[in-house]
Amino acid sequence: MEVVIVVLVVIAALLVIASGVWVAIALVSAVSKRKPRVKRGAKYLAPSFTGGSAQCHANDKNSDEGIL
Amino acid sequence: MVSSVLVVVVYLAVLTFVAVRARAARQFSEFSLAGRALPLALVFGSLAATYVGPGFSIGFVGRGFKSGFLFLSIGLAYSVQNILVGLLVAPRLRGLENCHTLGDAIGQKYDRKCQIVAGVISVGLCAGFAAVMASAGGVVLSDTFGMPIWSSVTIVVGVTALYTTFGGLRASVITDAFQFSAFAILLPITLLLVLALNLNQGASTFTEEAATATVAGFSSTSPIEIVGLMAAFLLGETLIPPYANRALASRTTRISRNGFILAGVFSVVWFMVMIALGVTARSIIPESTGEDHVLLNLVKSTIPAGGYALLLVVLVSIVMSSLDSLLNAGAVAFTEDIVKPFMCLPDKAALNVGRSATIIIAAIAAAGAVAVPSIISGLLICYTIWAPAILPALIIGLWLKRPRPLAGILSMLVGTAVAIVFQFIFPSAVKIPAIILALSSALLAYMLGHWIERIKCGV
Numbered sequence: 001m002e003v004v005i006v007v008l009v010v011i012a013a014l015l016v017i018a019s020g021v022w023v024a025i026a027l028v029s030a031v032s033k034r035k036p037r038v039k040r041g042a043k044y045l046a047p048s049f050t051g052g053s054a055q056c057h058a059n060d061k062n063s064d065e066g067i068l
Numbered sequence: 069m070v071s072s073v074l075v076v077v078v079y080l081a082v083l084t085f086v087a088v089r090a091r092a093a094r095q096f097s098e099f100s101l102a103g104r105a106l107p108l109a110l111v112f113g114s115l116a117a118t119y120v121g122p123g124f125s126i127g128f129v130g131r132g133f134k135s136g137f138l139f140l141s142i143g144l145a146y147s148v149q150n151i152l153v154g155l156l157v158a159p160r161l162r163g164l165e166n167c168h169t170l171g172d173a174i175g176q177k178y179d180r181k182c183q184i185v186a187g188v189i190s191v192g193l194c195a196g197f198a199a200v201m202a203s204a205g206g207v208v209l210s211d212t213f214g215m216p217i218w219s220s221v222t223i224v225v226g227v228t229a230l231y232t233t234f235g236g237l238r239a240s241v242i243t244d245a246f247q248f249s250a251f252a253i254l255l256p257i258t259l260l261l262v263l264a265l266n267l268n269q270g271a272s273t274f275t276e277e278a279a280t281a282t283v284a285g286f287s288s289t290s291p292i293e294i295v296g297l298m299a300a301f302l303l304g305e306t307l308i309p310p311y312a313n314r315a316l317a318s319r320t321t322r323i324s325r326n327g328f329i330l331a332g333v334f335s336v337v338w339f340m341v342m343i344a345l346g347v348t349a350r351s352i353i354p355e356s357t358g359e360d361h362v363l364l365n366l367v368k369s370t371i372p373a374g375g376y377a378l379l380l381v382v383l384v385s386i387v388m389s390s391l392d393s394l395l396n397a398g399a400v401a402f403t404e405d406i407v408k409p410f411m412c413l414p415d416k417a418a419l420n421v422g423r424s425a426t427i428i429i430a431a432i433a434a435a436g437a438v439a440v441p442s443i444i445s446g447l448l449i450c451y452t453i454w455a456p457a458i459l460p461a462l463i464i465g466l467w468l469k470r471p472r473p474l475a476g477i478l479s480m481l482v483g484t485a486v487a488i489v490f491q492f493i494f495p496s497a498v499k500i501p502a503i504i505l506a507l508s509s510a511l512l513a514y515m516l517g518h519w520i521e522r523i524k525c526g527v
Contacts, residue, residue, distance in 0.1 A: 020252030
């Protein structure tokens with residue numbers, strides 16, 4: 001019983017560390033994406049964490065499909 | 069001391085780099101909702117970084133030290149709340165068009181008056197929560213460097229306000245993710261190190277300490293207190309403005325729902341780790357240690373100096389990640405729910421109002437930090453007001469086909485008034501916890517308002 005409790009605590013600690021690593025990977029990917037190139041004639045592009053274009057996000061707004 | 073300062077300077081440099089990469093907001097929709105483009109990992113990380121404030125870290129370690137696993141069972145109410153919000157409320161909220169805040173959602177469901185009342189409550193509560201965070205940040209810095217509390221509070225609030233003012237929600241979310249990664253990796257490692265290196269006789273000592281503290285915790289807390297605490301954890305932080313902003317800013321309704329569910333599941337393992345840290349501290353530091361100082365003292369007596377500096381960074385991260393979200397949410401609520409209903413604001417002007425409001429709320433939080441009694445008590449006061457003031461009107465409004473404005477406004481005003489009266493003016497007038505009394509009053513007021521308008525309209 002004693003060992004089981006400690007093992008549970010250790011598993012919890014490892015799960016928390018795994019979550020931290022997952023978010024860190026997402027963060028690195030979000031901040032290291034290069035800004036999308038502005039096409040000639042386009043006024044501006046919508047800001048994005050994924051580097052997608054304004055049109056892409058406009059299409060995606062309120063949809064459950066995500067970016068294809 | 070030198071290594072501590074060095075670690076803090078490096079940390080601040082990396083944080084600044086991350087904030088700069090997030091770029092300054094150029095439109096109000098970027099400032100308030102980050103362009104509604106947040107992916108799942110960032111919604112989850114930002115939500116978890118926001119709710120894991122000093123209360124859910126320093127506070128929970130202190131409670132684990134005093135009352136063992138009692139607070140794990142109470143904290144589970146919070147996890148259930150997050151999962152329920154993810155399943156039932158967040159997707160509905162995300163589905164609303166042109167909605168920047170909770171006040172907007174309430175305004176769309178009821179009317180403009182209700183939106184303004186919700187806005188005033190949101191801004192007030194954000195300032196209150198921010199004062200608790202500022203106080204906690206001040207305590208951490210002043211304990212470590214021996215600085216006066218006012219200068220510690222100024223540093224923490226100043227740095228946070230700086231990147232939140234320019235970057236808005238996007239900077240808040242990006243820096244939250246960075247801060248989340250820092251504390252979600254370093255604090256469990258601290259626990260594993262303490263378990264491996266400092267606990268004499270290992271598992272049996274840990275289990276004995278846990279059992280002793282938990283029995284003491286249950287015997288010193290009455291059942292009605294436990295019910296009150298569970299109600300506070302279940303409802304007190306439900307959809308407070310920073311969480312609602314993340315639900316609204318998710319890329320899709322599915323991400324909004326899953327972000328809350330994941331954050332709820334994460335809170336279970338997080339509480340376990342924090343309580344376990346408190347339990348391990350029982351055999352290492354003196355029993356007379358104050359609750360808010362258990363974590364700091366535990367690390368001071370078990371981890372080498374460099375490790376202590378790292379912990380300092382972790383604690384400052386925890387405080388700043390909650391504080392930035394509150395500052396941004398309060399500023400957006402002020403602009404959208406209080407200023408915009410009275411005047412037509414062009415986008416640029418709305419952005420400037422939002423930025424100015426961020427600075428004003430930060431100044432109020434810094435000034436109010438000295439009045440905060442303790443981290444957990446400060447949070448419980450805010451919970452007691454938020455839940456009755458907003459939740460009945462918001463949740464019933466999202467589900468009813470034709471919600472009545474009178475019901476919404478009555479419920480918000482009565483809920484706020486009863487919570488303030490029984491929390492501050494007559495705290496010991498009744499034995500029932502103030503949050504339960506105020507919540508019941510708000511629900512009754514809602515039903516009364518609904519009934520009166522229904523009779524008036526004849527529908």
